[in-house]
Amino acid sequence: MSEVRVRFAPSPTGYLHIGGVRTALYSWLWARRHQGTFILRIEDTDRERSTDESIQVVLESMRWLGLDWDEGPEVGGEHGPYVQSKRLHIYAQVAERLIENGHAYRCYATKEEIAASREAHRQSGTKDGFRFESPWRDRSGAPEDSNSRHVIRFRAPHTGTTSWNDAVKGRIEIQHSTLQDFILLRPDGMPLYNFGCVVDDLTMGVTLVARGDDHVINTAPQILLYRALGAEVPEFAHMPMVLAPNGEKLSKRHAAVGVLEYRDMGYLPDGVINYLARLGWSHGDQEIFTRQELIEKFSWDRVGSTAGRYDAKKFLHVQAEHLRMLPDEELARRVVPFLADLGVEVAGDDPTLRKAIPYAKPRASTLIELAEAVDYFFRPVVFDEKGKRKFLVPGNAENLLRLAQVVEAVDPFDVETLENAVKAWMEENELPMKNVAQPARVAMTGRTKSPGLFEVMAVLGKEKTVERLRAAAEIASSAEAPST
Numbered sequence: 001m002s003e004v005r006v007r008f009a010p011s012p013t014g015y016l017h018i019g020g021v022r023t024a025l026y027s028w029l030w031a032r033r034h035q036g037t038f039i040l041r042i043e044d045t046d047r048e049r050s051t052d053e054s055i056q057v058v059l060e061s062m063r064w065l066g067l068d069w070d071e072g073p074e075v076g077g078e079h080g081p082y083v084q085s086k087r088l089h090i091y092a093q094v095a096e097r098l099i100e101n102g103h104a105y106r107c108y109a110t111k112e113e114i115a116a117s118r119e120a121h122r123q124s125g126t127k128d129g130f131r132f133e134s135p136w137r138d139r140s141g142a143p144e145d146s147n148s149r150h151v152i153r154f155r156a157p158h159t160g161t162t163s164w165n166d167a168v169k170g171r172i173e174i175q176h177s178t179l180q181d182f183i184l185l186r187p188d189g190m191p192l193y194n195f196g197c198v199v200d201d202l203t204m205g206v207t208l209v210a211r212g213d214d215h216v217i218n219t220a221p222q223i224l225l226y227r228a229l230g231a232e233v234p235e236f237a238h239m240p241m242v243l244a245p246n247g248e249k250l251s252k253r254h255a256a257v258g259v260l261e262y263r264d265m266g267y268l269p270d271g272v273i274n275y276l277a278r279l280g281w282s283h284g285d286q287e288i289f290t291r292q293e294l295i296e297k298f299s300w301d302r303v304g305s306t307a308g309r310y311d312a313k314k315f316l317h318v319q320a321e322h323l324r325m326l327p328d329e330e331l332a333r334r335v336v337p338f339l340a341d342l343g344v345e346v347a348g349d350d351p352t353l354r355k356a357i358p359y360a361k362p363r364a365s366t367l368i369e370l371a372e373a374v375d376y377f378f379r380p381v382v383f384d385e386k387g388k389r390k391f392l393v394p395g396n397a398e399n400l401l402r403l404a405q406v407v408e409a410v411d412p413f414d415v416e417t418l419e420n421a422v423k424a425w426m427e428e429n430e431l432p433m434k435n436v437a438q439p440a441r442v443a444m445t446g447r448t449k450s451p452g453l454f455e456v457m458a459v460l461g462k463e464k465t466v467e468r469l470r471a472a473a474e475i476a477s478s479a480e481a482p483s484t
Contacts, residue, residue, distance in 0.1 A: 004036025005207045008062075008069075009200070011043045012054035015258030016061040019212065019242040019250060022276040026239065027210045028067045029277070029298040039204055040072030042083045043197075045190045055083075061259040065269045066291070071204070079204040084196055091191045094199050094229070095152045095184050103228035104184060107136045108143050108150040131180035153181040154195075154225065162220040167237035167300040169213065174220035182221055194218050198225040206234050213238040237300050239280055240307040247309065255310055266338055266366030268326070271319035278318070279308040288321045320365035328357040331370065338371035344378045352377055355459045359451035376445045377459055381468060387448040392476040396439040399431065400473035403440055404466045413462045418454040443472030 008024035010016060031038040040062065044050035059073060071077030081087055098104035114132055121130045134153060142148075156179040163173035184195040191199065197218075201209060216238050226233045244254035256262060262272050274289050282304070283289075283297045323331070333348035335357075346353055353374065360373035376382070383392075406425045410418055426436060437453050444456050444465060457465045 002207065004031055004034040005039065005205045006031050006036065006210060007039035007041050007201065007204065007206050008067075009041040009043045009197070010058050011046060011049075012051060012058055013046060013049040014054055014057075015260065016058050017257050018259060018262075018272075018276060019257075021061070021065065021067075021259055021272075022242060022279060023210055023212060023239065024062070024067055025065075025273060025276055026237075026281070026298070026300075026303070027208075029294055030208065030210070030300070031070075032295045033298055036207075037070045038068075039077070039079075039206070040069035040082065041200060041204070042073060043193075044083055044085050045192075045196060047085075047190070050085075057260065064263050065259065065273060084191070084200065087196075087200070088189050088191075090203065091185060091196060091199055092189060095195070098154070098184070098225075098228055099152065101228070102155065104152055104154050105134075105136055106142065106150045107134045107153045107181070107183075108148050109134050109136060129178070131178075134181055137181060149187045151183045151187060152185040153183055154221070154228070156181050156221070156224065162223050164219065164223060164233070164236055166216075167208070167210075167235055168240075168303045169216075169238055169305055172216065172219070176220075179221060179224075194221045195225065198222050198229075201234060202226065202229065202231050208235040208237060210237040210239065212241050214241065237303070239303060240305060242279060243307045243309050245309055245311065247307075250310055255312055266368035266370070267319050268322050268334075268367070271322035274322060275315045275318040279310070280304050288318065290325075316365050323364060323366065323370070324361055328361070329354060331357050331361060331367075335367050335370050335374070338367045339375060339378070342371055342375050344371075344375050346378055352459060352461070359455045359459065363451070373450075376447070381444070381446040381471075383442065383446040384448060387442045387446075388475070389479075391439040391442045391448075392472055393479050394477055396435070397473045397476035399436055400439055400443055400469050400476060403436060404469035404473070407457060407469070408462065408466045410462070413458065415452075415454045415458045418457050422454070439472070439476070440469065444468045 006027040008020075008027055010020055010024075028038050030036070042055055042058065044055070055073070062069065069075060071079060072082040095104060099106070109132075113135075117132055118130055137153075137155060157176045160176050161173050162176065163171060165171050182194060183192050185191055197209075200206075219236055219238070223233050242250050244250045246254075248254070250257060256265065259272070263269075270291055273291060273294070277289065277294050277298070278287060281298065281302050283302060289297070326334070329349075332350070332353045335353075336346065336348045339346055356374040356377050357370075360370055364370040364373050402425075403422065406421055407413075407418060410421045422436070425431075426433065438448065440453055441450055441456070442448060444450075444460060450456055460468070
């Protein structure tokens with residue numbers, strides 16, 4: 001195989017959609033598997049919607065996901081610029097070449113003429129799609145004012161077919177009778193998609209073009225452009241779209257669709273990448289993949305030809321698996337900003353945080369849930385009112401005080417020693433676990449659910465454990481007895 005050169009070319013018109021990320025991911029995996037080049041190119045020719053802020057969102061999203069690029073914005077490369085609006089001189093030069101060799105022409109047809117032609121087609125009653133027949137296709141010369149407003153059109157063939165072997169969909173053939181003389185350059189010099197895409201991919205040496213199957217309609221015109229320029233045609237891979245659970249086009253009303261939304265929801269980059277990789281590609285029955293496994297195993301022949309449907313529950317399951325795969329010290333570092341959002345300022349190497357993570361992560365699916373599962377170790381107890389009313393009652397006050405005395409005498413203050421001491425005390429006094437554990441859990445965490453009682457004590461440390469048990473005993477002693 002010759003050097004693999006692939007690209008991801010988003011339009012910066014808002015957030016980076018997870019469907020687009022899947023396209024980027026498959027290209028990135030293909031490049032990394034073959035030690036090739038992954039190019040990031042910004043297609044910002046939609047002047048009304050493209051913004052510098054959106055470009056930064058694209059770059060930030062790609063960086064967060066760890067989809068590093070070898071050529072493109074911020075890293076440079078031999079084939080730049082990598083932003084289309086800065087490449088207008090290149091498109092103008094290539095368009096002139098096509099005019100000179102007879103494959104393109106200047107079209108001076110006015111908007112009114114095109115509208116009249118469209119109306120005539122409508123009134124004809126034909127069921128064939130409208131194809132504008134430019135009067136300038138075979139006309140020599142130019143208007144009296146050669147600077148008149150005009151576009152540059154490709155002279156598309158009217159007979160024959162264009163076909164290609166798609167890496168995902170197999171052989172596809174398009175009849176030329178369905179094509180029209182498509183526009184290459186607007187009057188302002190901005191390229192339309194098909195032309196800009198081909199010029200960029202050609203000059204950047206792209207060997208495989210991966211994109212959604214809504215672009216199949218663009219492929220035949222692009223192949224014709226390659227041939228008109230005497231260039232080798234790259235391979236194409238058209239992937240089915242990512243659909244909503246009900247089969248509609250995935251949008252914000254169905255799910256979070258912007259990549260950075262998942263970052264803010266506490267998802268891990270590898271969790272997102274794993275789920276999106278499997279949303280259209282498979283490798284046997286395996287569901288959970290490390291990034292390196294995806295690189296080693298990805299191939300286009302395992303990309304399905306039918307659309308994948310977004311499944312939020314499955315996504316969360318994959319995310320949770322990746323959270324539990326991370327080393328505790330790494331999770332401690334990553335949870336810090338989410339703790340800060342809860343008002344807890346703590347360092348990633350804080351000993352208490354490091355001790356809490358192993359007990360909290362089995363119950364968490366996201367970094368937000370993990371932060372919420374450990375925040376009570378670092379700030380005053382905030383009681384769940386229902387749990388407080390049920391368990392911090394006069395009948396439990398004495399046991400809480402006596403438990404505080406028992407654990408205060410424990411040394412070393414670790415899980416095993418605590419468990420042995422507390423269970424011995426309960427057996428000696430014939431106390432059932434339920435009469436001690438739940439009131440103590442609420443006393444130390446404010447919640448009715450938490451990691452094991454002795455694990456919580458060990459993480460809190462002796463001083464905080466005793467302090468919280470005694471404070472809860474005081475609350476219990478002054479509470480009203482529950483009504484019977």
